[in-house]
Amino acid sequence: MKAAEKTVAYFYDEEIGNFDYGGGNPMRPHRARLAYTLVDSYGLTKKMILQRPRPREFEELTVFHADDYINFLRGVTPNTVDENMTQLRRFNMGIAGEADCPVFDGMYEYCQTYSGGSVDGAAQLASGNAQIAFNWSGGMHHAKKAEASGFCYINDIVMAILELLKTYNRVLYVDIDIHHGDGVEEAFYLTDRVMTVSFHKYGEFFPGTGALDDIGYSKGKYYTVNVPLKDGMDDDSYRLLYEPIMQKVMELYQPGAIVMCCGADSLSGDRLGCFNLSLEGHSNCLEFLAKFNVPMLILGGGGYTLRNVARCWCYETGRMMGIDLPDGLPEKALDTFNMYLDTQRLRIAVSNMKNANERAELEAIKEIKAEVKVEPRQPGSAPGSAGGAPAPGPFPAANGSGGGAGPAAAPAADAAAATAAGGPTAAGMDWQPGQAGSNGGAAPQ
Numbered sequence: 283m284k285a286a287e288k289t290v291a292y293f294y295d296e297e298i299g300n301f302d303y304g305g306g307n308p309m310r311p312h313r314a315r316l317a318y319t320l321v322d323s324y325g326l327t328k329k330m331i332l333q334r335p336r337p338r339e340f341e342e343l344t345v346f347h348a349d350d351y352i353n354f355l356r357g358v359t360p361n362t363v364d365e366n367m368t369q370l371r372r373f374n375m376g377i378a379g380e381a382d383c384p385v386f387d388g389m390y391e392y393c394q395t396y397s398g399g400s401v402d403g404a405a406q407l408a409s410g411n412a413q414i415a416f417n418w419s420g421g422m423h424h425a426k427k428a429e430a431s432g433f434c435y436i437n438d439i440v441m442a443i444l445e446l447l448k449t450y451n452r453v454l455y456v457d458i459d460i461h462h463g464d465g466v467e468e469a470f471y472l473t474d475r476v477m478t479v480s481f482h483k484y485g486e487f488f489p490g491t492g493a494l495d496d497i498g499y500s501k502g503k504y505y506t507v508n509v510p511l512k513d514g515m516d517d518d519s520y521r522l523l524y525e526p527i528m529q530k531v532m533e534l535y536q537p538g539a540i541v542m543c544c545g546a547d548s549l550s551g552d553r554l555g556c557f558n559l560s561l562e563g564h565s566n567c568l569e570f571l572a573k574f575n576v577p578m579l580i581l582g583g584g585g586y587t588l589r590n591v592a593r594c595w596c597y598e599t600g601r602m603m604g605i606d607l608p609d610g611l612p613e614k615a616l617d618t619f620n621m622y623l624d625t626q627r628l629r630i631a632v633s634n635m636k637n638a639n640e641r642a643e644l645e646a647i648k649e650i651k652a653e654v655k656v657e658p659r660q661p662g663s664a665p666g667s668a669g670g671a672p673a674p675g676p677f678p679a680a681n682g683s684g685g686g687a688g689p690a691a692a693p694a695a696d697a698a699a700a701t702a703a704g705g706p707t708a709a710g711m712d713w714q715p716g717q718a719g720s721n722g723g724a725a726p727q
Contacts, residue, residue, distance in 0.1 A: 287604075288412075288413040288414050288602075288603075288604075289331065289411065289412045289413055289414070290329070290330040290331065290412060290413070290414045290415070290416070290602070290603055291330065291331040291333060291403060291406045291411070291412035291414070291415040291416070292321070292327070292330045292331065292332050292333070292415075292416045292599070293333050293334070293335045293398075293399035293400075293402055293403055293415065293416065293417040293419075294314065294318045294332065294333075294334065294335075294399070294418075294419070295334050295335055295395050295399070295419070296315070296334075297395070298311050298314050298315065298392070298395055298396065298419045299311055299312040299313075299314060299315030299316075300388075301386070301387075301388050301389075301391075301392040302386060302387075303378065303384055303386050303433070304378035304379065304384060304386050305377075305378035305379025305380070305384060306379060307378065307379075307382075307384065307433070308553060308554060308586040309433040309586070310586075310588055311392065311396075311419065312588065313418070313582070313585060313588055313591045313592060313595075314418050314419035314582065316588060316589070316591070316592035316619060316621060317418050317591065317592045317595040317596055317599075318418075319592075319615060319618050319619065320592050320593065320595075320596035320611070320615050320628075321595075321596050321599050321600075322614075323611070323612040323614040323615035323618070324596065324600065324607050324608075324612060324615075326596075326599055326600060326603060326605070329603060329605075330603070331406075331411075331412060333402065333406075335395060335396075335398035335399035335401075335402045335417070336398045336402060337391065337394035337395050337398045338394050338397045338398045338401060338441070339394070340352055340353075340356065342401070342441075343393075343394070343397065343436060343441075345441060345444060346427060346437060346440045346441055346444060346469070347425075347427055347428065347436065347437070348427055348428035350428070351373055351427070351428040351429070354366075354369055354373055355373075355389065355390050355393060355435060355436075356390040358370075358375075358385050358389075359385065359387070360378070360385055360386060360387060363376075363377055363385050370385070373428065373429055373430055374429045374430050374431055375430050382431075382432060382433055383430035383431065383432075383433060383434070383435060389435065392435075393435050393436040394436075395419070396417070396419040396420050396422065396436070396438055397420070397436045397438040397441055399417035399419055399420055399438070400417045400420040400421075400438035400439065400441060400442040400579070400581055401438070401441050401442050401445050402415075402417075403415030403416070403417050403420075403442065403579050403581075404442040404443070404445035404446045404539075404541075404579055405445055407446065407539055407577040407578075407579055408445065408446055408448065408449035408450070408539075408577075412577075413575075413577050413578070414572075414577070414578050414580065414602055414603075415578070415579050415580065416580050416581075416599060416602075417438075417579070417580075417581050417582070418581070418582040418595045419582060420438040420439065420442075420581040420582055421438070421439060421459070421543040421544065421545060421581035421582040421583035421584075422434035422435065422436060422437055422438055422439065422465075422583075423437065423439055423457060423459065423461075423463040423464070423465050423466050423543050423545075423583060424437075424461070424463075424464060424465045424489060425437035425465050426465050426468065427469070431464075431465065431489070432461065432488060432489060433584075434465065437465050437466065437469065438581070439455065439463075439465075439466050439541060439543060439581060440465070440466055440469045440470075442541060442579055442581075443455060443466075443470070443476055443541055446538070446539045446541070446579070447475060447476070449538070449539075450537070450538025450539045451475065451538055452474075452475055452476070452477070452535060452536065452537045452538055453475065453476050453477075453537055453538065453539050453540070453541060454476075454477050454479070454531065454532075454535060454537035454539070454540045454541070454576075455470070455476060455477065455478045455479065455540075455541045455542075455543075456479045456480075456528070456540065456541070456542045456543070456567070456571065457478070457479065457480040457481065457482070457542070457543040457545075457583075458481055458542070458543065458544055458545065458548060458564065458567045459482065459543050459544070459545025459547060459548060459583040459584045460482060460483050460545060460547045460548040460552070460554075460555045460556070460557055460584060461482055461483070461487070461488055461489065461545065461547070461584060462480050462482040462484070462489055462490075462491050462492030462508070463478065463480040463482070463492075463543055464489045464491045464492065466478055466543070467480065467491075467492070467496075467506055467508075470502065470505075470506075471498055471499055471502050471506060472498070472499055472500050472501055472502045473501060473502045473505070474501050474502055474505050474656070476505070477505045477506075477507070477531065477535050477537070477656070478505070478506050478507065479507040479508075479509070479527070479528070479531060480492055480507070480508050480509065481509045481511065481520070481523070481524065482508075482509070482510065482511060483510075483511055483512070483513070483515075483555075483556060483557070484508075484510030484511060484512075485510070485512070487556075492508040492510055493508060493510060494508060494509075494510055494647065494650065494651075496508050504654070504655040504656055505656060507527070507531065507651060507654070509523060509527065509647060509651060510647075511557075511639055512638035512639045512643075513556040513557070513635070513636075513637075513638045514556070514557065514558050514635045514636050514637035514638050514639065515548070515557040515558060515559065515637065515639055516557075516558045516559065516563070516632065516637050517559055517560055517562065517563030517566070517632075519637060519639050519641075519644055520559060520563055520566075520567075521563070521566060522644055522645075522648065523644055523647060523648050523651070524566075524567055524570070525570055526648055526652050527648065527651045527652055527654075528570060528571060530652050530653075530654045531654055532571070532574050532576075534654050534656050535654070535656050537576060538576070538577075539576060539577045539578070539579065540571055540574075540576050540577070540578045540579070541578075541579045541581065542567075542568060542571070542578065542579070542580050542581065543581050543582075543583040544564070544567075544568065544580060544581065544582060544583055544594075544595070544598065545582065545583025545584035545585055546564070546582075546583070546584065546585030546590060546591040546594040546595065547583075547584035547585045547586055548564060549561070549564060549585070549587070549590055549591075549594055549630065550630065550631070550632040550633050550635075551587055551590060551630065551633060552584075552585065552586055552587050552590065553586035553587045554584070554586045555584075555586070556635075558632050558633055558635050558637065559632070560629070560630065560631075560632050561593060561594050561597045561598075561628075561629050561630055562629070564594055564598070565594075565597055565598045565601050568580065568598055568601070568602060569601055569602070572602060578602075580598070580602065582595065588621060589621040589622055589624065590630055592621070593622075593628055593629070593630060596628070597628060597629070607628055608628070609627050609628050609629050610626070610627060610628070611626055611627060611628055
């Protein structure tokens with residue numbers, strides 16, 4: 283099936299851009315509004331299924347997250363933070379301007395909305411109503427079962443994967459945000475029903491996890507793939523690693539569906555990032571996987587130079603629809619927001635920053651990671667194949683329930699220890715949250 287023939291669903295709530303973390307926090311939900319405006323200005327919304335997500339309720343959020351954590355999220359407000367300091371520290375949250383995960387007006391509704399888009403997108407794929415689904419407001423890959431982290435409160439990615447596991451035997455998660463996808467990896471560290479692959483900056487950089495030899499544990503051993511990178515990663519170097527590794531993963535793992543976290547903080551010039559990718563280099567990661575004709579859920583993630591985040595996600599929406607958008611931005615987009623007066627063009631220029639990733643190092647990583655050790659699927663047993671019931675869930679059944687995707691993703695002890703509070707932060711970046719207690723410094727997504 284050609285890209286242009288695939289049915290595309292796009293999830294967007296016009297209210298998402300009204301939420302504000304406050305205190306100068308670099309995470310701006312307004313990004314999703316900017317991206318949608320560009321997508322609409324190019325006329326792409328006329329060629330897709332445009333849907334407003336259904337906000338998820340308490341019972342749905344606690345499919346993964348702990349009850350007491352969700353209870354706290356829906357009850358706390360900026361006016362009650364002073365009387366809830368113990369709970370704030372427990373859940374790794376704080377006050378706007380002092381914490382990476384602050385309490386702000388409408389916080390719970392914001393979480394309900396962005397998580398709804400990801401789960402609805404997964405449901406569209408599982409039902410066969412769409413082959414590609416977008417939720418650019420999602421991709422909150424740092425959130426843990428009972429803890430906020432790195433601007434993330436609800437892990438919509440885990441929730442979406444659990445939805446897909448009701449239909450597909452195996453789901454592949456791929457993360458090209460500059461930060462390690464620690465929350466998703468931790469959730470599925472012990473299972474072979476989800477394979478997580480993360481390409482990220484590693485070494486004195488938030489969240490400090492995702493080493494080359496972190497490969498999963500128990501039944502999930504070899505189903506976690508981490509590709510640690512250094513500053514200045516450019517298009518050619520990224521492609522050198524990404525394509526052979528993902529080719530091998532797809533050949534051996536044969537997932538029924540793919541979920542991608544497409545954080546735009548790996549672009550050149552990002553406020554908190556330190557890679558040097560162009561839109562074309564970033565988009566190539568999505569386009570490469572699209573060639574395998576597996577249903578894809580495409581989510582946002584990090585990205586803190588707002589005008590380039592919107593450009594990236596609009597460009598990738600077009601490319602995944604088989605459309606190469608003109609470089610000159612439509613007048614409608616320029617008239618709506620004055621964000622693009624720098625060049626008035628869609629594509630961005632990369633910088634002349636040094637690529638600290640030596641060719642020999644990249645070749646060594648490629649050689650190690652191209653030797654994926656998962657067992658190939660036998661003929662007729664491809665995950666999610668028609669006529670076969672999904673395999674038992676990836677997590678132990680609770681409260682007497684059986685089968686399915688399981689009621690909750692119990693975090694792996696090993697991964698949980700690796701993401702303990704006080705790990706490395708993004709030193710030298712311009713986001714300074716101040717004295718945030720256990721939040722421990724800058725935590726860009």
